[in-house]
Amino acid sequence: xxxxxxxxxERFSPVPMFDLPHDQLIVxxxxxxxxxxxxxxxxxxxxxxxxxxxxxxLTPVSTGLELAETWDVAFTGFGGDVVRGWLHRPVGRAEVLxxxxxxxxxGGGRGLAHQVPLWVLAGYACLEVDVRGQGSGYSFGDTPDPxxxxxxxxxxxxRGLLAPEDYYYRxxxxxxxxxxxxxxxxxxxxxxxxxxxGGSQGGGIALAVAGLRxxxxxxxxxxxxxxxxxxxxxxxxxxxxxxxxxxxxxxxHHVEQAxxxxxxxxxxxxxxxxxxxxxxxxxxxxxxxxxxxxxxxxNAYAGPxxxxxxxxxxxxxxxxxxxxxxxxxxxxxxxxxAS
Numbered sequence: 001x002x003x004x005x006x007x008x009x010e011r012f013s014p015v016p017m018f019d020l021p022h023d024q025l026i027v028x029x030x031x032x033x034x035x036x037x038x039x040x041x042x043x044x045x046x047x048x049x050x051x052x053x054x055x056x057x058l059t060p061v062s063t064g065l066e067l068a069e070t071w072d073v074a075f076t077g078f079g080g081d082v083v084r085g086w087l088h089r090p091v092g093r094a095e096v097l098x099x100x101x102x103x104x105x106x107g108g109g110r111g112l113a114h115q116v117p118l119w120v121l122a123g124y125a126c127l128e129v130d131v132r133g134q135g136s137g138y139s140f141g142d143t144p145d146p147x148x149x150x151x152x153x154x155x156x157x158x159r160g161l162l163a164p165e166d167y168y169y170r171x172x173x174x175x176x177x178x179x180x181x182x183x184x185x186x187x188x189x190x191x192x193x194x195x196x197x198g199g200s201q202g203g204g205i206a207l208a209v210a211g212l213r214x215x216x217x218x219x220x221x222x223x224x225x226x227x228x229x230x231x232x233x234x235x236x237x238x239x240x241x242x243x244x245x246x247x248x249x250x251x252x253h254h255v256e257q258a259x260x261x262x263x264x265x266x267x268x269x270x271x272x273x274x275x276x277x278x279x280x281x282x283x284x285x286x287x288x289x290x291x292x293x294x295x296x297x298x299n300a301y302a303g304p305x306x307x308x309x310x311x312x313x314x315x316x317x318x319x320x321x322x323x324x325x326x327x328x329x330x331x332x333x334x335x336x337x338a339s
Contacts (some may be wrong), residue, residue: 019235019290030228030230030268030296032259041264042212045078049174052080056182058087063114072115073127075182077175084142085179085193086110086128088120089188096335098124098193098217099183101209103176103202103203106156106225106240107134109293110121119197122327124334125189129179129200131172147171151251157243162257164264169226173208173265180216193217193337195330200315201225201240203280204267207297210278211270219278219303219335220326223317225289227297229262237287238315254259261285271301279329283313 020028033043056075063070070088077083089097100119104110110128117246119126133156134143149159159164160166171220175278176196184191195218196206204226210219232241244262248255278301284292298307308325310318318325 006252018237018285018287019194019292021331022284024038025291025295027299028295029299030231030266032228032230032263032266032268033298034272035164035260035263038264038269045170045174046177046212049078049178050181053178054080054182056175058186059081061113063116065114068115068120073115073182073235075178077132077178078171079134079147081146081171081175083175083179084110084130085182086113087186088116088126088128090120091268093123094177094188095188096117096188097123097125098330098337099127099186099189099195100330101127101129101180101194101196103129103196103198103209104134104139104141104222105199106201107137107287108139108201109135111139111144115139118323118327119330123332124330125183125186127183129176129177132166132175145171153243153247155243156241157240157332158258159245161261162254164261167261167265169208169265172205173212176205176209177191177212180213184215190338191215193334195220195333197221197326199275199317200221204297207267207274207301208265208270209277210274210276210303211267211272214275217337218330219274219276220329221278222281222296222322222326223283223286223289223315224267224280224294224297226265227267227289228257228293229266230291232293234288235266235292239288241289241293267297268300271297274301274303276303277333278303279308279326280305280319281308281325282311283310283315283317285311285313286315286317288315
Protein backbone atom coordinates (compact mmCIF):
# COMPACT_ATOMS: atom_id res chain seq x y z
CA UNK A 1 0.00 0.00 0.00
CA UNK A 2 1.38 3.42 -0.93
CA UNK A 3 1.95 5.97 1.80
CA UNK A 4 -0.63 8.72 2.35
CA UNK A 5 0.79 12.02 1.08
CA UNK A 6 1.95 14.17 3.98
CA UNK A 7 -0.37 17.06 3.12
CA UNK A 8 -3.41 14.74 3.04
CA UNK A 9 -2.39 13.03 6.26
CA GLU A 10 -2.22 16.41 7.96
CA ARG A 11 -5.48 17.57 6.41
CA PHE A 12 -7.48 14.55 7.51
CA SER A 13 -5.79 13.75 10.82
CA PRO A 14 -8.41 13.94 13.58
CA VAL A 15 -8.35 16.74 16.11
CA PRO A 16 -8.62 15.31 19.64
CA MET A 17 -11.50 16.33 21.87
CA PHE A 18 -10.42 18.71 24.62
CA ASP A 19 -11.79 21.30 27.01
CA LEU A 20 -14.63 20.41 29.39
CA PRO A 21 -16.89 17.34 29.17
CA HIS A 22 -20.09 18.22 27.36
CA ASP A 23 -22.33 18.15 30.45
CA GLN A 24 -20.04 20.71 32.14
CA LEU A 25 -19.47 22.68 28.96
CA ILE A 26 -23.11 23.59 28.35
CA VAL A 27 -23.49 25.11 31.82
CA UNK A 28 -20.03 26.68 32.11
CA UNK A 29 -19.90 30.31 33.19
CA UNK A 30 -17.00 32.71 33.16
CA UNK A 31 -15.47 33.99 36.37
CA UNK A 32 -15.14 37.45 34.77
CA UNK A 33 -16.95 40.11 36.77
CA UNK A 34 -18.72 43.17 35.43
CA UNK A 35 -16.72 46.30 36.37
CA UNK A 36 -18.65 48.65 38.64
CA UNK A 37 -18.24 51.56 36.23
CA UNK A 38 -18.86 49.72 32.95
CA UNK A 39 -22.05 51.71 32.22
CA UNK A 40 -20.25 55.01 32.73
CA UNK A 41 -17.19 53.85 30.78
CA UNK A 42 -19.12 52.83 27.68
CA UNK A 43 -21.68 55.62 27.97
CA UNK A 44 -18.95 58.26 28.01
CA UNK A 45 -16.99 56.50 25.24
CA UNK A 46 -19.94 56.34 22.84
CA UNK A 47 -21.25 59.81 23.67
CA UNK A 48 -17.85 61.35 22.95
CA UNK A 49 -17.48 59.39 19.72
CA UNK A 50 -20.91 60.47 18.50
CA UNK A 51 -20.12 64.11 19.28
CA UNK A 52 -17.16 63.85 16.90
CA UNK A 53 -19.05 62.08 14.14
CA UNK A 54 -19.73 63.53 10.70
CA UNK A 55 -22.22 62.38 8.06
CA UNK A 56 -20.90 59.39 6.12
CA UNK A 57 -19.89 59.61 2.49
CA LEU A 58 -21.10 57.01 -0.01
CA THR A 59 -19.43 56.76 -3.40
CA PRO A 60 -20.85 54.36 -6.02
CA VAL A 61 -18.32 51.88 -7.38
CA SER A 62 -18.40 49.68 -10.46
CA THR A 63 -17.82 46.00 -9.66
CA GLY A 64 -18.74 44.32 -12.94
CA LEU A 65 -21.63 42.58 -11.17
CA GLU A 66 -25.18 42.93 -12.47
CA LEU A 67 -27.11 41.62 -9.48
CA ALA A 68 -25.66 43.83 -6.75
CA GLU A 69 -24.85 47.53 -6.45
CA THR A 70 -22.06 48.75 -4.19
CA TRP A 71 -20.92 51.96 -2.53
CA ASP A 72 -17.61 52.81 -0.89
CA VAL A 73 -18.55 54.05 2.58
CA ALA A 74 -16.46 56.29 4.83
CA PHE A 75 -17.76 57.14 8.30
CA THR A 76 -16.32 58.47 11.53
CA GLY A 77 -15.57 56.07 14.35
CA PHE A 78 -13.65 56.37 17.61
CA GLY A 79 -11.85 59.70 18.01
CA GLY A 80 -13.29 60.99 14.74
CA ASP A 81 -11.09 58.55 12.80
CA VAL A 82 -12.29 57.52 9.34
CA VAL A 83 -13.53 53.92 9.04
CA ARG A 84 -14.18 52.25 5.68
CA GLY A 85 -16.86 49.84 4.57
CA TRP A 86 -18.74 48.55 1.54
CA LEU A 87 -22.49 48.98 1.29
CA HIS A 88 -24.05 46.32 -0.93
CA ARG A 89 -27.68 46.12 -2.08
CA PRO A 90 -29.45 43.76 -4.47
CA VAL A 91 -30.17 45.44 -7.80
CA GLY A 92 -33.79 46.25 -8.57
CA ARG A 93 -34.97 46.33 -4.97
CA ALA A 94 -36.19 49.89 -4.50
CA GLU A 95 -38.19 49.09 -1.38
CA VAL A 96 -36.95 49.56 2.16
CA LEU A 97 -34.87 46.49 3.05
CA UNK A 98 -33.77 44.67 6.20
CA UNK A 99 -30.06 45.09 6.73
CA UNK A 100 -27.00 43.25 8.02
CA UNK A 101 -23.93 44.91 9.51
CA UNK A 102 -21.12 42.40 9.11
CA UNK A 103 -17.88 42.41 11.10
CA UNK A 104 -14.63 40.72 10.11
CA UNK A 105 -12.60 37.90 11.60
CA UNK A 106 -9.19 38.48 13.15
CA GLY A 107 -6.79 39.96 10.62
CA GLY A 108 -9.51 40.50 8.03
CA GLY A 109 -10.81 43.60 6.31
CA ARG A 110 -13.80 44.55 4.21
CA GLY A 111 -12.32 42.82 1.16
CA LEU A 112 -12.69 44.08 -2.40
CA ALA A 113 -15.79 45.73 -3.75
CA HIS A 114 -16.92 42.76 -5.86
CA GLN A 115 -16.83 40.34 -2.91
CA VAL A 116 -20.55 40.51 -2.29
CA PRO A 117 -21.73 38.64 0.82
CA LEU A 118 -24.43 35.98 0.94
CA TRP A 119 -26.80 38.34 2.74
CA VAL A 120 -27.23 40.42 -0.42
CA LEU A 121 -28.31 37.32 -2.37
CA ALA A 122 -30.94 36.80 0.33
CA GLY A 123 -32.36 40.25 -0.43
CA TYR A 124 -30.80 42.31 2.36
CA ALA A 125 -28.67 45.42 2.38
CA CYS A 126 -25.27 44.71 3.90
CA LEU A 127 -22.53 46.92 5.31
CA GLU A 128 -19.12 45.20 5.38
CA VAL A 129 -17.17 47.03 8.09
CA ASP A 130 -13.39 47.27 8.21
CA VAL A 131 -11.54 46.53 11.45
CA ARG A 132 -9.10 49.36 12.09
CA GLY A 133 -5.46 48.37 11.75
CA GLN A 134 -6.28 44.91 10.39
CA GLY A 135 -7.00 43.77 6.85
CA SER A 136 -3.69 42.11 6.00
CA GLY A 137 -4.37 38.59 7.24
CA TYR A 138 -6.81 36.82 4.94
CA SER A 139 -8.72 39.69 3.31
CA PHE A 140 -7.97 43.25 2.26
CA GLY A 141 -8.64 46.20 4.59
CA ASP A 142 -8.37 49.95 4.16
CA THR A 143 -8.71 51.48 7.66
CA PRO A 144 -5.61 52.41 9.67
CA ASP A 145 -5.47 52.67 13.44
CA PRO A 146 -3.60 55.92 14.11
CA UNK A 147 -3.49 55.36 17.87
CA UNK A 148 -0.18 54.15 19.28
CA UNK A 149 0.46 51.64 22.05
CA UNK A 150 2.94 50.84 24.77
CA UNK A 151 4.86 47.55 24.73
CA UNK A 152 2.69 44.83 23.22
CA UNK A 153 2.95 41.31 21.86
CA UNK A 154 2.75 41.09 18.06
CA UNK A 155 -0.90 41.13 17.03
CA UNK A 156 -3.74 43.25 18.38
CA UNK A 157 -4.79 41.58 21.64
CA UNK A 158 -2.33 43.34 23.96
CA ARG A 159 -2.25 46.85 22.52
CA GLY A 160 -2.97 49.24 25.39
CA LEU A 161 -3.79 46.28 27.63
CA LEU A 162 -2.98 47.96 30.94
CA ALA A 163 -5.84 50.50 30.91
CA PRO A 164 -9.40 50.28 29.53
CA GLU A 165 -9.10 53.80 28.11
CA ASP A 166 -6.12 52.74 25.98
CA TYR A 167 -7.15 49.24 24.96
CA TYR A 168 -7.35 48.51 21.24
CA TYR A 169 -10.84 47.02 21.33
CA ARG A 170 -12.27 50.20 22.84
CA UNK A 171 -11.69 51.73 19.44
CA UNK A 172 -12.88 48.68 17.49
CA UNK A 173 -16.12 48.28 19.48
CA UNK A 174 -16.85 52.01 19.16
CA UNK A 175 -16.31 51.90 15.39
CA UNK A 176 -18.62 48.90 15.24
CA UNK A 177 -21.43 50.52 17.22
CA UNK A 178 -21.23 53.64 15.06
CA UNK A 179 -21.43 51.49 11.92
CA UNK A 180 -24.93 50.52 13.04
CA UNK A 181 -25.75 54.21 13.47
CA UNK A 182 -24.71 54.71 9.85
CA UNK A 183 -26.82 51.81 8.59
CA UNK A 184 -29.89 52.95 10.55
CA UNK A 185 -29.84 56.35 8.88
CA UNK A 186 -29.32 55.22 5.28
CA UNK A 187 -32.22 55.64 2.84
CA UNK A 188 -33.75 52.36 1.76
CA UNK A 189 -32.94 50.59 5.05
CA UNK A 190 -35.55 49.49 7.57
CA UNK A 191 -34.11 50.80 10.84
CA UNK A 192 -36.28 48.36 12.83
CA UNK A 193 -34.77 45.34 11.06
CA UNK A 194 -30.98 45.53 11.45
CA UNK A 195 -28.90 42.50 12.40
CA UNK A 196 -25.24 42.32 13.38
CA UNK A 197 -23.29 39.28 12.27
CA GLY A 198 -19.81 37.84 12.16
CA GLY A 199 -17.60 34.85 12.77
CA SER A 200 -14.72 34.50 15.22
CA GLN A 201 -13.59 38.08 15.97
CA GLY A 202 -16.58 39.28 13.96
CA GLY A 203 -18.89 37.18 16.12
CA GLY A 204 -17.35 38.61 19.27
CA ILE A 205 -17.74 42.15 17.95
CA ALA A 206 -21.39 41.44 17.10
CA LEU A 207 -22.01 40.27 20.68
CA ALA A 208 -20.26 43.35 22.09
CA VAL A 209 -22.38 45.63 19.89
CA ALA A 210 -25.50 43.81 21.07
CA GLY A 211 -24.47 44.62 24.63
CA LEU A 212 -23.94 48.29 23.80
CA ARG A 213 -27.25 49.03 22.07
CA UNK A 214 -30.84 47.86 22.41
CA UNK A 215 -32.27 48.42 18.93
CA UNK A 216 -31.11 45.32 17.04
CA UNK A 217 -33.41 42.79 15.40
CA UNK A 218 -30.96 39.88 15.57
CA UNK A 219 -27.40 38.78 16.26
CA UNK A 220 -25.49 35.98 14.52
CA UNK A 221 -22.29 35.07 16.38
CA UNK A 222 -20.42 32.16 14.84
CA UNK A 223 -17.58 30.52 16.80
CA UNK A 224 -17.21 33.86 18.61
CA UNK A 225 -13.92 35.21 19.89
CA UNK A 226 -13.39 37.90 22.60
CA UNK A 227 -15.04 35.91 25.38
CA UNK A 228 -13.80 34.78 28.80
CA UNK A 229 -10.32 36.12 28.09
CA UNK A 230 -8.68 34.49 31.06
CA UNK A 231 -9.83 30.99 30.18
CA UNK A 232 -8.98 31.60 26.54
CA UNK A 233 -5.45 32.60 27.51
CA UNK A 234 -5.14 29.53 29.72
CA UNK A 235 -6.47 26.79 27.41
CA UNK A 236 -6.45 27.94 23.75
CA UNK A 237 -3.91 26.06 21.65
CA UNK A 238 -3.83 28.60 18.83
CA UNK A 239 -3.75 32.40 18.45
CA UNK A 240 -5.11 34.95 19.12
CA UNK A 241 -5.85 34.19 22.82
CA UNK A 242 -2.28 32.94 23.04
CA UNK A 243 -1.08 36.51 22.45
CA UNK A 244 -2.36 37.40 25.93
CA UNK A 245 -0.56 34.43 27.48
CA UNK A 246 2.68 35.32 25.67
CA UNK A 247 2.48 38.94 26.84
CA UNK A 248 1.86 37.93 30.46
CA UNK A 249 4.72 35.45 30.31
CA UNK A 250 6.98 38.52 30.11
CA UNK A 251 4.86 41.07 32.00
CA UNK A 252 4.35 38.80 35.00
CA HIS A 253 3.59 41.68 37.34
CA HIS A 254 0.64 42.89 35.23
CA VAL A 255 -1.54 39.76 35.20
CA GLU A 256 -4.43 41.03 37.31
CA GLN A 257 -4.23 44.52 35.83
CA ALA A 258 -4.53 43.05 32.33
CA UNK A 259 -7.61 41.01 33.15
CA UNK A 260 -9.21 43.99 34.90
CA UNK A 261 -8.89 45.86 31.61
CA UNK A 262 -10.24 42.95 29.58
CA UNK A 263 -13.37 42.75 31.74
CA UNK A 264 -14.64 45.94 30.05
CA UNK A 265 -14.45 44.21 26.64
CA UNK A 266 -15.41 40.64 27.47
CA UNK A 267 -18.59 39.49 25.75
CA UNK A 268 -19.37 37.63 28.98
CA UNK A 269 -19.77 40.99 30.76
CA UNK A 270 -21.19 43.02 27.87
CA UNK A 271 -23.58 40.25 26.89
CA UNK A 272 -25.36 40.57 30.21
CA UNK A 273 -26.76 43.86 28.86
CA UNK A 274 -27.98 42.44 25.53
CA UNK A 275 -31.63 42.17 24.51
CA UNK A 276 -31.64 41.14 20.83
CA UNK A 277 -32.38 37.51 19.85
CA UNK A 278 -29.09 35.77 19.06
CA UNK A 279 -27.91 32.61 17.36
CA UNK A 280 -24.51 31.23 18.38
CA UNK A 281 -22.49 28.41 16.87
CA UNK A 282 -19.60 26.41 18.29
CA UNK A 283 -17.12 23.84 17.01
CA UNK A 284 -16.53 21.36 19.82
CA UNK A 285 -12.98 20.72 18.58
CA UNK A 286 -12.13 24.41 18.24
CA UNK A 287 -8.56 25.05 19.39
CA UNK A 288 -8.71 28.77 18.52
CA UNK A 289 -11.87 29.74 20.39
CA UNK A 290 -12.24 26.87 22.87
CA UNK A 291 -15.83 25.67 23.30
CA UNK A 292 -15.88 26.72 26.95
CA UNK A 293 -15.21 30.34 25.97
CA UNK A 294 -18.08 30.22 23.45
CA UNK A 295 -20.45 28.71 25.99
CA UNK A 296 -19.30 31.29 28.53
CA UNK A 297 -20.53 34.02 26.17
CA UNK A 298 -23.72 32.10 25.42
CA ASN A 299 -24.60 31.46 29.05
CA ALA A 300 -23.98 35.10 29.98
CA TYR A 301 -26.04 36.47 27.09
CA ALA A 302 -29.21 38.06 28.46
CA GLY A 303 -31.37 38.12 25.33
CA PRO A 304 -33.26 35.21 23.70
CA UNK A 305 -30.71 32.78 22.28
CA UNK A 306 -30.02 29.48 20.64
CA UNK A 307 -26.83 27.47 20.12
CA UNK A 308 -25.89 25.28 17.16
CA UNK A 309 -23.12 22.76 17.86
CA UNK A 310 -20.76 21.12 15.37
CA UNK A 311 -19.29 18.17 17.23
CA UNK A 312 -16.32 17.31 14.99
CA UNK A 313 -15.42 20.76 13.74
CA UNK A 314 -12.57 23.08 14.66
CA UNK A 315 -12.68 26.85 14.14
CA UNK A 316 -14.37 26.52 10.76
CA UNK A 317 -17.53 25.64 12.66
CA UNK A 318 -20.47 24.69 10.49
CA UNK A 319 -19.19 26.36 7.32
CA UNK A 320 -21.76 26.37 4.49
CA UNK A 321 -24.07 24.11 6.49
CA UNK A 322 -24.31 26.83 9.10
CA UNK A 323 -24.95 29.50 6.48
CA UNK A 324 -28.32 27.81 5.93
CA UNK A 325 -29.01 28.03 9.66
CA UNK A 326 -28.10 31.73 9.69
CA UNK A 327 -30.25 32.52 6.66
CA UNK A 328 -33.21 30.78 8.25
CA UNK A 329 -32.67 32.55 11.57
CA UNK A 330 -32.45 36.01 10.01
CA UNK A 331 -35.53 35.41 7.85
CA UNK A 332 -37.42 34.39 10.99
CA UNK A 333 -36.23 37.38 13.01
CA UNK A 334 -36.80 39.93 10.26
CA UNK A 335 -40.32 38.57 9.71
CA UNK A 336 -41.02 38.86 13.44
CA UNK A 337 -39.72 42.43 13.52
CA ALA A 338 -41.91 43.38 10.59
CA SER A 339 -45.12 42.10 12.19
